[in-house]
Amino acid sequence: MAEATLLNYVLWLPVLGMAALLVLPRGADAAVRGLAFVVMLLQFVLAAWLYGQFEAGVAGLQFETRLPWIADWGVYYHVGLDGMNVLLVLLTAFLGPLVVAGAVNAIRQDVKLFHAMVFFIQFAMIGTFVAQDLFLFYVFWETMLIPMFLMIGIWGGERRIYATLKFVLYTAFGSILMLAALIYLVWSLYEERGALSFAFTDLYGLDLPMNVQAWLLGAFALSFAIKVPIVPLHTWLPDAHVEAPTAGSVILAGVLLKMGTYGFMKLGFPLFPEAAVAAAPLFMTLAVISIVYGACLALVQDDIKKIIAYSSISHLGYVMLGLACFDLLGVQGAVIQMVSHGLVSAGLFFMVGMIYERCHTRDLAAYGGLAKAMPVYSVFFMVLTLASIGLPATSGFTGEFLVLVGAVSAGWAQHVAGAGSTTLVLGVMAVLGVVLGALYMLRFARLFLFGEERLPGGHAVADLGLREKAILAAIVVAVFWLGIAPAGPLAKTESGSLQFQQLVLGDAAGGAP
């Protein structure tokens, strides 16, 4: 089956790209960039084709490959696409060529190594999404850390060492907890079945006592929550973003943060359903805190990169809310919100990079009236701002709207049934959070684009070039696609969201007295 192996090509193409880079002579920067772009573009085309072929309404995995890897341990190289990861793989592959194209001016030092790292991280991220074996997942998960760490550490700003250290310490701490929980989990399966297996499907079937579930969920959740990040585990993020080069920020905000929410969706909640249902109010509370806290902090930042960094915390709070309400619309909304945030924040980080390359400062106070000096830039910035605010016809609206419908509906149903009003109250607070979202982004836009024209250094700057326009146009098209016609993508992700719901609620309902 040639078709079934296609996913492997998408996954391993970056590794091939890395090998090809090695062959190129030192100093052939243009060739390196060209090769990287072509390979990334090819990966996107393949991923888009996969997305097109992915059948909606079919439960379970498609484009599945399952080969024994470490037979003695029951470890398989097991990858496949399902409703949960299909859009995220597409997003990752979509951002790949844009990251390469966006780095043309920004990265001048160690060009070859840089592109090797981009390939490396692309491989690890897609691997994490498509892995269906916990061991494989964990390997990819840990692998992601290395290139990201290097990207900030080598091409980062002045305080890059501090930022990388913080990033690594936080993430490594989470990873160790996850590793311990993982070992315990697999051991439990071994004791129950007498055979070692890391397959997600086997692990989903485990029937663990509540207290064990709670501990294990706690460990997994900490690891994922750091990645999301959920308040109060978020302080590594603004530092990492500020110090990272544009490409690093784009990858970080565009895809890496979704590892946390995807982890909750694929593993955290389904592996420990009873504990997840019991802890749902806690997760929803943390989600709403993240929404409000992130927004409030974005409101008082003077560094343009930090505004977007804190806005990420707020936006991913919506994802967590949608997942933890377990309502179908909420979960579907969470998936769209993940992709939307990937597009919008990536776009905004690109734009911050573009202005930084021209003016060499991220101080908001140094700017003003850009709409006059850079009209095209300002139009793109405005569109992305509106998408971030969640204006209808943009992807941000689809995500936020569905998450909020889900959360409030679930809350109202519980309230009417006399099952408490916590969910409802949290849903209502999240709805009020949309006001804050508009507040900080419009403050940003007003100070940045409007008012009297003011540029750092006082010299004129060029508006966007063709390459930059193309990058942003691609993102804006995707933003409108998910905003105006989300029915198609939603149909493809529905099987995943239903499976998530069934894994969590089905088991909980069965276990209830």
Place this chain on the structure above:
Amino acid sequence: MGALTLIVLLPLLGFLLNGLLGGRLGRTFVNVVGCGLPLLAFVVAALTVRDLAAAGYPAVIETVYTWAAFGDRSFEIAFLLDRLSAVMVLIVTGVGTLIHLYSTGYMKGDPGYARYFAYLNLFLFFMLLLVLGRSLLVLFVGWEGVGLASYLLIGFWFSDPEKSAAGKKAFITNRIGDAGFLLGMFLLWQALGTLDMDAINAAFAAGPVPGLSAALVGILLFVGATGKSAQIPLHVWLPDAMAGPTPVSALIHAATMVTAGVYLVARLSGVYLVAPEASAVIATIGVLTAFFAATIAVVQTDIKKVLAYSTVSQLGFMFVALGVGAYGVAVFHLYTHAFFKACLFLGAGSVIHALGGEQDIRRMSGLARRIPVTFATFAVATAAIAGLPPLAGFFSKDEILWYALASERGGSTLLFATAALTALMTAFYMFRLLWRVFMGASRMSHEVEHHVHESPPSMTGVLVVLAVLSAVGGFFSIPHFLEPVLPLPTIDPAMEHFHVPLLVLSVALGLTGLALAAWLYAGDASRAARLEARFAGLHRLLTGKYYVDEFYEAAIGRPLEWLSRRVFLGLGDRILLDGTLHGLAGLARRAAGGFARIQTGSLQAYVLLGLAGLVLLLTWSLGNG
């Protein structure tokens, strides 16, 4: 493509053409596209409504596509044309086209000419989505979209920080209302599984909806309406919105967008008919807004601000009608208001244009002879809003007063008395404006006086058309036309014999306002000045707009800033979280000695280390596989 889809898409095409090409292709292109496509939309709308009339006004539904589906529930993008949306779509495209034409004169020479028309077309697109949408979702898309267009146009001259701040304020205030709108919409979706407004009305008409109170939904949606239609307590953005170009104030902030809340309530009359509590809230908020805004309008000295508070007040009148179940009457006033208020704003624009940007009425006078067309049309519209017969405003305002008194769905003497007092104030502040601007001897400097000129025909022509509509519009009885879809409330039989006296009173109120203004502002307006000095405290309170903005800033703005900066950022992120982390790191460093040194070592080495590890793992695993 269906006719309704076409009507909606024509202005969108205009936006795209002018937005993408307008700057390059010149003024003629911008004019043809910018005015031609709205005009075409009006023509298509008129033809469609004519066909609808011939068929006896059946509700026409045009489904375009499915936005999202979840099992057997789905969000459809569909349009609905019935008597109500027919009235709205004709007002929006008709008045819209006129204001586009006017703008060709008013905005002539502005460097952002193409951008202006692109935005204005974008506004029309969203406004048409709003009035034609069958489901609350489509309406909400339009609702947010007109808010965006409003934001962009208020801050059109964005170099002025005050103007862009006004745009932001409008957006944020509306967002607060939208939170209520969203919640109401979510509850409807949860309980009914649909957002189609015809289905929602039918569901509530059929009896109580299990697990959902009509009052709650009604009030939540009305919260949205208070934002968009500038009602207390979310009225604060509209006066500031006058920062936009004057035709924008006429179109968006008087004739169309701000009436969206009125349309929303009328469209969902099925909910409000079974929600007397929500209706009472609407009537109360409406009459309070009408009253307080009118008191502020009395002392404003900026020609546009007078009209802005007048708009807030008139919208309050419409909500009074909605609150007493006279939905058709509210739409009637919406319709007449669209003509006379657009005429007034555009007239004000013509005055400002004539005076080279002056907006302060204390520096205007005696303009009647210098700009006669503007004066004549402004006078007609003033008489119309003051409620003098037989002008349009007389009919609609009289009906509002009548139902405020006599409706069995919440009419009361108190409601009526407050509304009547407000009507008196309306006549007063409007004639005050007319007097100060157009009458008396000229108090302008010779320099200014020399430059005063009547506006070009593109502007005066539109003024004349709107003045004619303000004069005769009332003869087409909207409440009667809408009765098949929006039945009028029954009248309290005890009130029946008050109908004729009320008519007389209504006229008397208008004339009294006129007389008062003429008397106070006659000559050098010294009577008015003495009155002002006598009640200095009250005057300060009114010119200070009851200090609502200051209150919001102190109660919400500054606490939020303090919470964000001091508590969340300072205490939370810096001290508690990072402080703890740094403390732990310090401990670890002391314990582990030189660990930190390794961390800052050669990063290149890490790459090799990492890669080597990966390769080792792979080789080893293949060997074991």
